[in-house]
Amino acid sequence: MTPARILIIAGSDSGGGAGIQADIKAVTALQGYAMTAVTAVTAQNTLGVQAVHGLPPALIDAQIRSVLTDIGADCLKTGMLHSPEVITTVAHCIKELASDVPLIVDPVMVAQSGDRLVPQEAMQALIEHLIPRATLITPNIPEAEALLGQPIESTAGMRDAAEQLLCLGCKAVLLKGGHLRSAQLKDVLVTDGEHFEWIHERIDTTSDHGTGCTLASAIAEGVGRGLSLKHAIARGQAYLQTALREAVPLGKGHGPVNHLHTITAFKTGIIEQ
Numbered sequence: 001m002t003p004a005r006i007l008i009i010a011g012s013d014s015g016g017g018a019g020i021q022a023d024i025k026a027v028t029a030l031q032g033y034a035m036t037a038v039t040a041v042t043a044q045n046t047l048g049v050q051a052v053h054g055l056p057p058a059l060i061d062a063q064i065r066s067v068l069t070d071i072g073a074d075c076l077k078t079g080m081l082h083s084p085e086v087i088t089t090v091a092h093c094i095k096e097l098a099s100d101v102p103l104i105v106d107p108v109m110v111a112q113s114g115d116r117l118v119p120q121e122a123m124q125a126l127i128e129h130l131i132p133r134a135t136l137i138t139p140n141i142p143e144a145e146a147l148l149g150q151p152i153e154s155t156a157g158m159r160d161a162a163e164q165l166l167c168l169g170c171k172a173v174l175l176k177g178g179h180l181r182s183a184q185l186k187d188v189l190v191t192d193g194e195h196f197e198w199i200h201e202r203i204d205t206t207s208d209h210g211t212g213c214t215l216a217s218a219i220a221e222g223v224g225r226g227l228s229l230k231h232a233i234a235r236g237q238a239y240l241q242t243a244l245r246e247a248v249p250l251g252k253g254h255g256p257v258n259h260l261h262t263i264t265a266f267k268t269g270i271i272e273q
């Protein structure tokens with residue numbers, strides 16, 4: 001089977017739990033082919049973000065161009081885009097080279113640790129240049145609040161907020177409710193004419209670093225292999241929930257999920273452990 005070609009445009013997490021590293025693991029574990037345009041390098045671990053260095057827009061453009069003019073892509077996924085210039089560069093480049101390719105935008109702003117990764121002014125550029133082109137945006141609650149400029153205080157307000165986000169011009173919104181302190185977690189999908197909800201029991205774990213990146217990349221792999229959006233999200237959710245349940249504690253803070261739980265060859269003894 002030819003794997004789905006997924007181009008990930010996002011930042012690096014030295015700790016390996018979020019960002020590009022989580023994206024590559026999720027796409028690979030789901031049998032897709034992961035390619036990357038690195039936007040920024042972060043010094044980051046399970047405790048927080050110690051340093052951020054954004055790469056020049058021209059180098060980001062060159063990476064996207066290099067991949068798309070040779071290998072091509074079945075789905076694009078964006079994560080940390082650290083400045084308005086980076087956002088306009090990415091938007092122009094994919095308009096020129098991949099105008100028909102589905103685009104999943106994860107509007108990353110803040111790491112799980114609470115450290116800011118993207119300045120507030122980048123939000124406006126995202127609204128103007130990238131969100132109207134998106135097949136799906138996947139904000140968490142703080143990101144949705146920043147995009148809308150209003151608070152979302154309970155799961156009851158999530159559908160209304162997702163519908164308002166849809167008015168920004170994307171084709172669909174998956175609003176993730178992990179940050180609401182509820183026992184049950186709700187994620188809401190709104191498209192033009194359709195509304196759907198996923199409800200999960202909250203797993204009691206500190207291994208929740210990179211959940212948003214992992215979910216968006218798993219969805220990108222599903223869309224890239226030709227699944228419907230709803231099917232790709234359901235499959236991505238199933239993958240992430242098992243990755244949360246099977247996580248092994250690493251580090252002193254918020255550790256990574258277990259991205260590689262899909263690999264059963266070790267368990268069956270086909271490959272020596």
Ligand SMILES: Nc1ncnc2c1ncn2[C@@H]1O[C@H](COP(=O)(O)OP(=O)(O)O)[C@@H](O)[C@H]1O
Nearest residue numbers: 140176177178179185187201202203208211212
């Ligand atoms: N402790 C948990 N138990 C079960 N699902 C979780 C848990 N934490 C996060 N999730 C799921 O992970 C996904 C992303 O979570 P969220 O925290 O809302 O976004 P982000 O990781 O982008 O901050 C959502 O589908 C959410 O339901």
Ligand SMILES: Cc1ncc(COP(=O)(O)O)c(N)n1
Nearest residue numbers: 011018019111112210211212
């Ligand atoms: C480079 C990079 N990109 C994105 C995130 C968001 O991760 P989380 O899913 O923990 O909010 C991160 N911590 N680092």
